[in-house]
Amino acid sequence: MLNFPTNPTGGTMTRESLEAIARLAKHHNLLVITDEIYAELTFEGKHTSIAALPGMAERTIFLHGFSKAYAMTGFRIGYACGPAELIEAMMRIHQYSMLCASIISQEAAIEALQNGAEPVAEMKEQYRLRRNYIVKAFNDMGLDCHLPRGSFYAFPSVQSTGLGSGEFASRLVKEENVACVPGNAFGDAGEGFLRCCFATGLEQIKTACERTARFVKSLKTEGA
Numbered sequence: 001m002l003n004f005p006t007n008p009t010g011g012t013m014t015r016e017s018l019e020a021i022a023r024l025a026k027h028h029n030l031l032v033i034t035d036e037i038y039a040e041l042t043f044e045g046k047h048t049s050i051a052a053l054p055g056m057a058e059r060t061i062f063l064h065g066f067s068k069a070y071a072m073t074g075f076r077i078g079y080a081c082g083p084a085e086l087i088e089a090m091m092r093i094h095q096y097s098m099l100c101a102s103i104i105s106q107e108a109a110i111e112a113l114q115n116g117a118e119p120v121a122e123m124k125e126q127y128r129l130r131r132n133y134i135v136k137a138f139n140d141m142g143l144d145c146h147l148p149r150g151s152f153y154a155f156p157s158v159q160s161t162g163l164g165s166g167e168f169a170s171r172l173v174k175e176e177n178v179a180c181v182p183g184n185a186f187g188d189a190g191e192g193f194l195r196c197c198f199a200t201g202l203e204q205i206k207t208a209c210e211r212t213a214r215f216v217k218s219l220k221t222e223g224a
Protein backbone atom coordinates (compact mmCIF):
# COMPACT_ATOMS: atom_id res chain seq x y z
CA MET A 1 0.00 0.00 0.00
CA LEU A 2 1.39 3.34 -1.00
CA ASN A 3 0.26 6.86 -0.15
CA PHE A 4 2.26 9.62 -1.81
CA PRO A 5 2.14 12.52 -1.09
CA THR A 6 1.75 11.12 2.38
CA ASN A 7 -0.63 11.89 5.20
CA PRO A 8 0.76 12.73 7.81
CA THR A 9 4.35 13.66 6.86
CA GLY A 10 3.87 15.26 3.44
CA GLY A 11 6.53 12.95 2.01
CA THR A 12 6.64 12.31 -1.73
CA MET A 13 8.30 9.60 -3.79
CA THR A 14 10.67 10.02 -6.73
CA ARG A 15 10.03 8.25 -10.01
CA GLU A 16 13.23 6.23 -9.47
CA SER A 17 12.05 4.92 -6.08
CA LEU A 18 8.64 4.06 -7.53
CA GLU A 19 10.39 2.19 -10.35
CA ALA A 20 12.25 0.14 -7.73
CA ILE A 21 8.96 -0.68 -5.96
CA ALA A 22 7.40 -1.56 -9.31
CA ARG A 23 10.26 -3.98 -10.05
CA LEU A 24 9.75 -5.60 -6.66
CA ALA A 25 5.97 -5.87 -7.17
CA LYS A 26 6.44 -7.49 -10.58
CA HIS A 27 9.17 -9.84 -9.31
CA HIS A 28 6.98 -11.12 -6.44
CA ASN A 29 3.70 -10.88 -8.36
CA LEU A 30 2.25 -8.33 -5.88
CA LEU A 31 -0.73 -6.04 -6.17
CA VAL A 32 -0.20 -2.39 -5.32
CA ILE A 33 -2.89 -0.21 -3.75
CA THR A 34 -1.96 3.41 -4.20
CA ASP A 35 -3.85 6.27 -2.55
CA GLU A 36 -2.86 9.42 -4.43
CA ILE A 37 -5.48 11.79 -3.05
CA TYR A 38 -2.85 14.54 -2.53
CA ALA A 39 -1.29 14.18 -6.02
CA GLU A 40 -2.28 17.71 -7.12
CA LEU A 41 -0.82 19.16 -3.93
CA THR A 42 2.78 18.34 -4.81
CA PHE A 43 4.97 21.37 -4.12
CA GLU A 44 8.36 20.03 -5.16
CA GLY A 45 9.00 18.14 -8.40
CA LYS A 46 6.37 16.37 -10.45
CA HIS A 47 4.00 13.76 -9.07
CA THR A 48 4.39 10.31 -10.65
CA SER A 49 1.80 7.58 -10.22
CA ILE A 50 3.06 4.03 -9.89
CA ALA A 51 0.04 3.03 -11.99
CA ALA A 52 1.58 4.89 -14.95
CA LEU A 53 4.84 2.91 -14.91
CA PRO A 54 5.23 0.18 -17.55
CA GLY A 55 3.48 -3.07 -16.63
CA MET A 56 1.91 -1.62 -13.46
CA ALA A 57 -1.66 -0.68 -14.54
CA GLU A 58 -2.59 -4.37 -14.55
CA ARG A 59 -1.44 -4.86 -10.94
CA THR A 60 -2.41 -1.55 -9.36
CA ILE A 61 -5.57 -0.29 -7.68
CA PHE A 62 -5.40 3.48 -7.91
CA LEU A 63 -7.44 5.48 -5.39
CA HIS A 64 -8.29 9.14 -5.73
CA GLY A 65 -11.01 11.58 -4.70
CA PHE A 66 -12.09 15.19 -4.63
CA SER A 67 -11.68 16.05 -0.95
CA LYS A 68 -8.18 17.48 -1.10
CA ALA A 69 -7.33 19.12 -4.43
CA TYR A 70 -10.88 20.44 -4.87
CA ALA A 71 -11.61 21.04 -1.16
CA MET A 72 -14.74 18.85 -1.48
CA THR A 73 -14.44 16.87 1.74
CA GLY A 74 -18.16 16.96 2.58
CA PHE A 75 -19.20 15.72 -0.86
CA ARG A 76 -18.07 12.18 0.00
CA ILE A 77 -16.96 11.19 -3.48
CA GLY A 78 -13.90 9.32 -4.62
CA TYR A 79 -12.99 6.57 -7.03
CA ALA A 80 -10.91 3.46 -7.61
CA CYS A 81 -9.33 2.47 -10.93
CA GLY A 82 -7.86 -0.97 -11.57
CA PRO A 83 -8.06 -4.21 -13.51
CA ALA A 84 -11.71 -4.98 -14.37
CA GLU A 85 -11.87 -8.26 -12.44
CA LEU A 86 -10.64 -6.57 -9.24
CA ILE A 87 -13.03 -3.64 -9.58
CA GLU A 88 -15.88 -6.10 -10.18
CA ALA A 89 -14.96 -7.98 -6.98
CA MET A 90 -14.82 -4.67 -5.07
CA MET A 91 -18.23 -3.74 -6.48
CA ARG A 92 -19.80 -6.86 -4.93
CA ILE A 93 -19.12 -5.40 -1.50
CA HIS A 94 -19.39 -1.74 -2.39
CA GLN A 95 -22.78 -1.78 -4.08
CA TYR A 96 -24.46 -3.39 -1.05
CA SER A 97 -22.84 -1.12 1.51
CA MET A 98 -22.65 2.33 -0.18
CA LEU A 99 -25.14 2.23 -3.09
CA CYS A 100 -23.64 5.23 -4.90
CA ALA A 101 -22.38 8.77 -4.49
CA SER A 102 -25.19 11.34 -4.48
CA ILE A 103 -26.12 12.94 -7.80
CA ILE A 104 -25.22 16.39 -6.38
CA SER A 105 -21.71 15.17 -5.60
CA GLN A 106 -21.35 13.51 -8.98
CA GLU A 107 -22.34 16.76 -10.73
CA ALA A 108 -19.89 18.73 -8.57
CA ALA A 109 -17.14 16.23 -9.36
CA ILE A 110 -17.77 16.53 -13.11
CA GLU A 111 -17.56 20.32 -12.81
CA ALA A 112 -14.32 19.99 -10.82
CA LEU A 113 -12.76 17.75 -13.46
CA GLN A 114 -13.89 19.89 -16.37
CA ASN A 115 -13.20 23.36 -14.99
CA GLY A 116 -11.21 22.91 -11.79
CA ALA A 117 -7.62 23.05 -13.04
CA GLU A 118 -7.16 26.82 -12.67
CA PRO A 119 -8.57 27.22 -9.13
CA VAL A 120 -6.62 24.14 -8.03
CA ALA A 121 -3.38 25.68 -9.33
CA GLU A 122 -4.21 28.95 -7.50
CA MET A 123 -5.01 27.08 -4.29
CA LYS A 124 -1.80 25.12 -4.52
CA GLU A 125 0.15 28.37 -4.46
CA GLN A 126 -1.86 29.46 -1.40
CA TYR A 127 -1.04 26.17 0.30
CA ARG A 128 2.62 26.69 -0.57
CA LEU A 129 2.57 30.10 1.17
CA ARG A 130 0.83 28.61 4.21
CA ARG A 131 3.27 25.69 4.28
CA ASN A 132 6.27 28.00 4.17
CA TYR A 133 4.79 30.16 6.93
CA ILE A 134 3.88 27.34 9.32
CA VAL A 135 7.15 25.43 8.86
CA LYS A 136 9.20 28.56 9.58
CA ALA A 137 7.02 29.35 12.60
CA PHE A 138 7.54 25.87 14.07
CA ASN A 139 11.30 26.01 13.56
CA ASP A 140 11.42 29.53 15.04
CA MET A 141 9.63 28.37 18.20
CA GLY A 142 12.05 25.46 18.60
CA LEU A 143 9.92 22.63 17.16
CA ASP A 144 12.02 21.03 14.41
CA CYS A 145 9.98 20.76 11.26
CA HIS A 146 10.91 19.59 7.77
CA LEU A 147 9.38 21.16 4.68
CA PRO A 148 6.62 18.81 3.46
CA ARG A 149 6.97 18.20 -0.28
CA GLY A 150 3.24 17.57 -0.72
CA SER A 151 -0.18 17.36 1.07
CA PHE A 152 -1.33 20.08 3.47
CA TYR A 153 0.24 18.81 6.67
CA ALA A 154 3.26 19.94 8.63
CA PHE A 155 4.78 17.36 10.95
CA PRO A 156 6.84 19.13 13.62
CA SER A 157 8.73 17.33 16.38
CA VAL A 158 7.79 18.14 19.97
CA GLN A 159 10.66 16.11 21.41
CA SER A 160 12.56 19.23 22.52
CA THR A 161 9.69 20.11 24.89
CA GLY A 162 9.92 16.85 26.84
CA LEU A 163 6.19 16.16 26.33
CA GLY A 164 4.85 13.20 24.39
CA SER A 165 2.62 13.74 21.34
CA GLY A 166 -0.61 12.99 23.20
CA GLU A 167 0.08 15.22 26.18
CA PHE A 168 1.32 18.07 23.99
CA ALA A 169 -1.76 17.90 21.73
CA SER A 170 -4.29 17.65 24.56
CA ARG A 171 -2.72 20.47 26.58
CA LEU A 172 -2.45 22.65 23.46
CA VAL A 173 -6.15 22.28 22.73
CA LYS A 174 -7.18 22.82 26.37
CA GLU A 175 -4.82 25.71 27.16
CA GLU A 176 -4.68 27.52 23.81
CA ASN A 177 -7.63 26.22 21.77
CA VAL A 178 -5.37 24.97 18.98
CA ALA A 179 -6.21 21.55 17.56
CA CYS A 180 -3.74 19.18 15.96
CA VAL A 181 -3.38 15.40 15.73
CA PRO A 182 -0.79 13.65 17.89
CA GLY A 183 1.70 11.86 15.63
CA ASN A 184 1.24 8.52 17.40
CA ALA A 185 -2.33 8.39 16.08
CA PHE A 186 -0.60 7.23 12.87
CA GLY A 187 1.46 4.52 14.58
CA ASP A 188 4.31 4.25 17.06
CA ALA A 189 6.80 5.87 14.69
CA GLY A 190 4.76 9.08 14.90
CA GLU A 191 5.38 9.47 18.65
CA GLY A 192 7.13 12.75 19.37
CA PHE A 193 5.47 14.52 16.43
CA LEU A 194 2.28 16.42 15.68
CA ARG A 195 0.29 16.56 12.48
CA CYS A 196 -0.75 20.13 11.82
CA CYS A 197 -3.10 20.82 8.95
CA PHE A 198 -2.55 24.05 7.03
CA ALA A 199 -5.67 23.81 4.85
CA THR A 200 -7.26 26.69 6.78
CA GLY A 201 -6.76 30.42 6.11
CA LEU A 202 -3.41 32.13 6.67
CA GLU A 203 -4.78 34.45 9.37
CA GLN A 204 -5.99 31.49 11.41
CA ILE A 205 -2.69 29.72 10.87
CA LYS A 206 -0.87 32.82 12.17
CA THR A 207 -3.06 32.90 15.29
CA ALA A 208 -2.54 29.17 15.87
CA CYS A 209 1.25 29.59 15.51
CA GLU A 210 1.30 32.52 17.96
CA ARG A 211 -0.65 30.50 20.51
CA THR A 212 1.51 27.40 20.00
CA ALA A 213 4.67 29.50 20.45
CA ARG A 214 3.21 30.94 23.68
CA PHE A 215 2.43 27.41 24.88
CA VAL A 216 5.96 26.15 24.07
CA LYS A 217 7.41 29.15 25.91
CA SER A 218 5.21 28.45 28.95
CA LEU A 219 6.58 24.89 29.07
CA LYS A 220 10.09 26.28 29.41
CA THR A 221 9.07 28.42 32.39
CA GLU A 222 7.25 25.43 33.84
CA GLY A 223 10.37 23.29 33.55
CA ALA A 224 12.69 26.00 34.95
Ligand SMILES: Cc1ncc(COP(=O)(O)O)c(C=O)c1O
Pocket residue numbers: 003006007035037065066067073076077078
Ligand atom coordinates in the same frame (compact mmCIF):
# COMPACT_ATOMS: atom_id res chain seq x y z
C1 LIG B 1 -4.36 9.59 2.47
C2 LIG B 1 -5.84 9.86 2.50
N1 LIG B 1 -6.65 9.14 1.74
C3 LIG B 1 -7.98 9.35 1.76
C4 LIG B 1 -8.53 10.32 2.55
C5 LIG B 1 -10.03 10.43 2.61
O1 LIG B 1 -10.57 11.33 1.79
P1 LIG B 1 -12.17 11.43 1.68
O2 LIG B 1 -12.55 12.65 2.47
O3 LIG B 1 -12.39 11.64 0.22
O4 LIG B 1 -12.76 10.19 2.20
C6 LIG B 1 -7.73 11.11 3.35
C7 LIG B 1 -8.33 12.14 4.21
O5 LIG B 1 -7.79 12.61 5.18
C8 LIG B 1 -6.34 10.88 3.33
O6 LIG B 1 -5.51 11.60 4.09
